[in-house]
Amino acid sequence: MTAVADPPAETTAEIGKSRLRKEDQHLITGRTTWTDNMSLPGMVHLAILRSPMAHATITSIDTSEAKKRPGVIAVFTGQDFAETQGNVPCAWPVTPDMVNPGAPSLAVTQVNHVGEAVAVIAARDKVSAQDALEAIDVEYEPLPAVLDMEAAIADGSPLVHPNTTSNRSYTWAFESGAAGTGAPIDDAIASPEVTVTRRFIQQRLIPAFMEPRSTVVQPIGEGVTVWSATQIPHILRTMLALTLGIPEQKVRVIAPDVGGGFGGKIPVTPEEIITTLVARRLGKPAKYTESRSESLMSAHHGRDQIQDVTITAKRDGTVTGLDVHLFADMGAYLRLVGPGVPLLGAFMFPAIYKFPAYRFVCEGIFTTKTPTDAYRGAGRPEATFGIERIMDELAVELGRDPMELRRQNWITHEEFPFTTVCGLTYDSGNYEAATAKALELIGWDELRREQAERRERKDPVQLGLGISTFTEMCGLAPSRVLGSLDYVAGGWENASVRVLATGKVEVVVGTSPHGQGHETAFSQIVADKLGVAFDDVEVIHGDTQSSVKGMDSYGSRSLVVGGIAIVQATDKVVAKARRVAAHLLEANEDDLDFEAGSFTVRGVPGGSAGSSMSMGEIAFATFTAHNLPDGMEPSLDSDATFDPENFSFPHGTHLCAIDVDTETGRSTIRKYVCVDDVGTPINPLIIEGQVHGGLAQGIAQALYEEAVFDDAGNLTTGTFVDYTVPSASDLPSFTTERTETPATSNPLGVKGVGEAGTIASTPAVVNALVDALRPFGVNDIQMPATPERVWRAVHSGAEKSDRAEGGTTAYGGASTGTSDGSDAKGEQL
Amino acid sequence: MIPAAFDYVRPDSVAQAVSALAGAGEDAKVLGGGQSLIPVLRLRLAYPSTLIDVGRLAELRGVHDDGDAIVIGAMTTHHEVMHDALVGEHAPLIAQATETVADPQVRHRGTFGGALAHADPAGDLGAVALALDCEFVATGPSGERRIAAADFFLDYLTTALAPDELLTAVRVPKLGPGWLSHYEKFNRVAQAWSIVAVAALVHRENGSITQARIGLTNMGSTPLRAVAVEHALAGADASGEAVGAAAEHAAEGTAAPSDLSGKSDYREHLARVLTKRAVLAAAGS
Structure with a gap:
């Protein structure tokens, strides 16, 4: 709280209090308004026919039988909207020559992934629409599936898109020598004392939000009102207007209660565009809600990268260079921010370490799989995994303790602010403090002793210890930085504060929550800043007609950017209120103290008549406007648009102790300790919830989840039976603690927390697993580290366990459908 | 996630249920608790003509x-x-x-x-x-x-x-005295199907196993008995070594599937490890 700029906040108790979330009153008692709950008079219900082929030419579609089915009102194909549907928008052309072949919402002549929308049926009810799908007759001429990223960019590969000359969409590069932010990488690579090179695979993941996506569109004159399960009502409004040529002022978008997103509700979706097209064509409200099967198959996926990482160092352990090359699978189409996701990791590979030289090259590649886009952490989990894994491998190469090696190379707390080899300036941090606390909490030395004993006696259950000392960049984002990265929008955020006649307060925000607890955290901030009761603050969001300006929620930005806009708006309210108070108290503005919601004339004993006014009294006086300072507008309402000067850089130390049963391959996390530094806490309970959920998702990548495609390009993990999302029963009781190093880049001292747990935890778990199995010659385990993979690594030794040898879906389904029972390559079958 | 249309019958007695089943032909399905059938219907992997819901038959409970x-x-x-x-x-x-x-x-x-x-x-x-x-x-x-x-x-x-x-x-059947049992399950996440599981029943007397019955889950197209293990265990010491040796036969006569959760060689290995563990746990060794 030391960083809270306004002194009165120090004396009130809301910021820092573990309040229960006020929005849970309705979210967990069934009194929600999900988009699918919407029902409008005359509304038609849509069902979408999806491609069963990964790659094919559509030779004919016959909808005549479907149109005769009971209840069916209309059937449309891509041909019907070819002139009007435009392309599903991509807002991040990461290089000037990035190839974007276009993305129709309804396929017109060709399908490029299983699950792509081919036709849409509008019917009087959902069942009729669904039943009629089988009556649509589509003939496909199959084209070869393109699944393996490296094969896709080799000479002679079939093209995903006929209007391109290569499956490579872009190559984006950064090099510290050229950028002037560090030494040339070639010098570091040319004469290293020690070099370690590894290939790591980020498997494909599915965001798996709880509420399936849903859209309702009501045509109104030439405009539309759109309800959608989205993270981005404001961006959706602008993009729908641009895509469909509807004047932006005629488009209203409402994100009602939204049940989770994790990045999965960031893009503008084909289904949103299709629903809008059908509603306008029929002149009737239309609703589309996806099934879980459709969601898993056709809502965008995340991760899916091949990372080739080289680290160089001196023999004494000082790191001298980091060279990273990525292949990033875009899937069949470029979605809203898909091409930019790997770039959010570009600046994070050097992490907390003082590398003098750095290079990052990323190639974005088309395949005939579900498109990829942001998934919790978006680029930063991949980078954190790469650097934290390679630091462990370097430690092994040097014969050093992995924590000691990190300590030798990390930025010390005296060195902040620190400008990294990427040119980012980390404002604050204390890696030593978080690490010391975490080591003590987990009982590190005792666990190391037990590990040695188990190794000594060749216990079938081996113990592994894993480290992740991470940082991340969030609070997206300074608009100038986004501009330099060719993103087409800014990163500011807007808030307005309205003081009602009765002294109650409405806060209208441009961020758009989908489960985070914004209403609670923002109410706490406003309560402190204005000195009003927590329950007297109402947070309004998610409707572009009431919340007119905003950049929505993703990238752990809502508090760090949106929260600061709220602070700035409240500061303006206080300034106006001060003017009214001074006028009514007949005092000089400078002689008024503002504390706990009251203005008091300094030097006058408290409680004496006419010496003090509460915010409520000022609000009413402003409302009546009978006696205001000359020339003053009768309003305390204020708004602010905040553009951050920098990202925020949460950090922390995550430690994992894992038991590995070498007979079965089962690994069981025994202890997980994390000490996160997210700056000044607004609501510690919400922080803990975010960290817990984040850990579960990061651990899920390490041990449980993978979207697997067969060699024809079919998603074989198409239900939750096969796409194994862990539940509480599968996870340990986490120890989550904090250190508090306030951010110096914003007046609240806050850093984002939405993604930290996911970013940090994956490498901690895999490092622990590999640590347990080093005596077996294992130096890597492919994710998810299923019991079978662990067992094969133990029994096949280092060569077979190395990811460069093992098959993975990141290399494409080609290697998943061909191996026999004795070959570790195809084990994920 | 909407099933195809079907006729629905809810009998009030076993006799009515049997009569409905006989009248409905080969494409009828009996709906019990619905935990397997309903997902299959929702995914349209099955198209029964008639569902006979026996959920109200108290006599079956x-x-x-x-x-x-x-x-x-x-x-x-x-x-x-x-x-x-x-x-x-x-x-x-x-x-x-x-x-x-x-x-x-x-x-x-x-x-x-x-x-x-x-x-x-x-x-x-x-x-x-x-x-x-x-x-x-x-x-x-x-x-x-x-x-x-x-x-x-x-x-x-x-x-x-x-x-x-x-x-x-x-x-x-009620088991007599001396019978002990254990179910050893191995799966990916808590609510998931077994990759392999072993049901062990052993009859123990004076430190030896006189008789054993071993059932295997997910080691073939039906549940199986590990007959070779049962033979090897009859009269064996209830020690880790003897039970381990017997459990080496666990995959004999099986036809384990290969799927996302494990290929057949891994399942065979698991069957051996889990059989040993199940028998030892049942025998209290």
Whole structure:
């Protein structure tokens, strides 16, 4: 709280209090308004026919039988909207020559992934629409599936898109020598004392939000009102207007209660565009809600990268260079921010370490799989995994303790602010403090002793210890930085504060929550800043007609950017209120103290008549406007648009102790300790919830989840039976603690927390697993580290366990459908 | 996620149910707790013409003592089975295996007989019924007959029940003194199907195993008995070494599937490891 700029906040108790979330009153008692709950008079219900082929030419579609089915009102194909549907928008052309072949919402002549929308049926009810799908007759001429990223960019590969000359969409590069932010990488690579090179695979993941996506569109004159399960009502409004040529002022978008997103509700979706097209064509409200099967198959996926990482160092352990090359699978189409996701990791590979030289090259590649886009952490989990894994491998190469090696190379707390080899300036941090606390909490030395004993006696259950000392960049984002990265929008955020006649307060925000607890955290901030009761603050969001300006929620930005806009708006309210108070108290503005919601004339004993006014009294006086300072507008309402000067850089130390049963391959996390530094806490309970959920998702990548495609390009993990999302029963009781190093880049001292747990935890778990199995010659385990993979690594030794040898879906389904029972390559079958 | 259209019948008695089943033809399906059938319908992987919902047949619910056996009504829910005193006393193996089935919501809806009649080899109760030498009571137009567990499971999702027969109960023979049991399950996440599981029943006297019955889950197209292990265990020491040697036979005669959760060689390995663990746990060694 030391960083809270306004002194009165120090004396009130809301910021820092573990309040229960006020929005849970309705979210967990069934009194929600999900988009699918919407029902409008005359509304038609849509069902979408999806491609069963990964790659094919559509030779004919016959909808005549479907149109005769009971209840069916209309059937449309891509041909019907070819002139009007435009392309599903991509807002991040990461290089000037990035190839974007276009993305129709309804396929017109060709399908490029299983699950792509081919036709849409509008019917009087959902069942009729669904039943009629089988009556649509589509003939496909199959084209070869393109699944393996490296094969896709080799000479002679079939093209995903006929209007391109290569499956490579872009190559984006950064090099510290050229950028002037560090030494040339070639010098570091040319004469290293020690070099370690590894290939790591980020498997494909599915965001798996709880509420399936849903859209309702009501045509109104030439405009539309759109309800959608989205993270981005404001961006959706602008993009729908641009895509469909509807004047932006005629488009209203409402994100009602939204049940989770994790990045999965960031893009503008084909289904949103299709629903809008059908509603306008029929002149009737239309609703589309996806099934879980459709969601898993056709809502965008995340991760899916091949990372080739080289680290160089001196023999004494000082790191001298980091060279990273990525292949990033875009899937069949470029979605809203898909091409930019790997770039959010570009600046994070050097992490907390003082590398003098750095290079990052990323190639974005088309395949005939579900498109990829942001998934919790978006680029930063991949980078954190790469650097934290390679630091462990370097430690092994040097014969050093992995924590000691990190300590030798990390930025010390005296060195902040620190400008990294990427040119980012980390404002604050204390890696030593978080690490010391975490080591003590987990009982590190005792666990190391037990590990040695188990190794000594060749216990079938081996113990592994894993480290992740991470940082991340969030609070997206300074608009100038986004501009330099060719993103087409800014990163500011807007808030307005309205003081009602009765002294109650409405806060209208441009961020758009989908489960985070914004209403609670923002109410706490406003309560402190204005000195009003927590329950007297109402947070309004998610409707572009009431919340007119905003950049929505993703990238752990809502508090760090949106929260600061709220602070700035409240500061303006206080300034106006001060003017009214001074006028009514007949005092000089400078002689008024503002504390706990009251203005008091300094030097006058408290409680004496006419010496003090509460915010409520000022609000009413402003409302009546009978006696205001000359020339003053009768309003305390204020708004602010905040553009951050920098990202925020949460950090922390995550430690994992894992038991590995070498007979079965089962690994069981025994202890997980994390000490996160997210700056000044607004609501510690919400922080803990975010960290817990984040850990579960990061651990899920390490041990449980993978979207697997067969060699024809079919998603074989198409239900939750096969796409194994862990539940509480599968996870340990986490120890989550904090250190508090306030951010110096914003007046609240806050850093984002939405993604930290996911970013940090994956490498901690895999490092622990590999640590347990080093005596077996294992130096890597492919994710998810299923019991079978662990067992094969133990029994096949280092060569077979190395990811460069093992098959993975990141290399494409080609290697998943061909191996026999004795070959570790195809084990994920 | 909407099933195709079907006719729906909800009989008030077993007699009505059997008559409805006989009248509905081959494409009829019996709806028990619905925990396997409903997902299959929603994914449109099955298109039954008629669903016969036996959910209201109180006579199919509950467990009773019948002298040398306990009788579990087909529509007794997993939750009820787990907490039933007779099951706990005479067939703790059933209670233990049932506790590992899916999650609490499924166990409150899913039924003992429904799971067995569905005959998914990855389901946990088939191997248990085999190990316990249960008898399946089937009721058809010509009355009631009993089918030995060994004859009940014919193939993947296929049983010896005739199209016009309803599974009404399962008879579980009471085990005499000296019998011990354990169910060892191996799966990816808590609510998932077994990759492999082993149901072990052993009769122990003076430190040796006099007799053993081993059921295997998900090692073939039906639940299986590990006959070679049973032979090797008869008269064996209840020691880790002897049991381990016997368990080496666990994959003999199996035809383990290869799928996302594990290829067949891994499953064979697991069967050996888990059989050893299950037998030792049952024998209390």
